[in-house]
Amino acid sequence: MKQILLVEDDHDIAALLRLNLEDEGYAITHQPDGGKALQCLGNPTLGCRDPRPDAPQR
Secondary structure (H helix, E strand, C coil): CCEEEEECCCHHHHHHHHHHHHHCCCEEEEECCHHHHHHHCCCCCCCCCCCCCCCCCC
């Protein structure tokens, strides 16, 4: 199962995204705070993808 780190400070949007992504078979780790999300990136099971088209990817 692929895991996604969801960084979203709006609770309602995060809940909707989580519901839909879990329905598609993803495991979701949610962080409403960007600083805490950066700490999660040390977890080797999480990749990093910035949704902006011109952003560098890790």
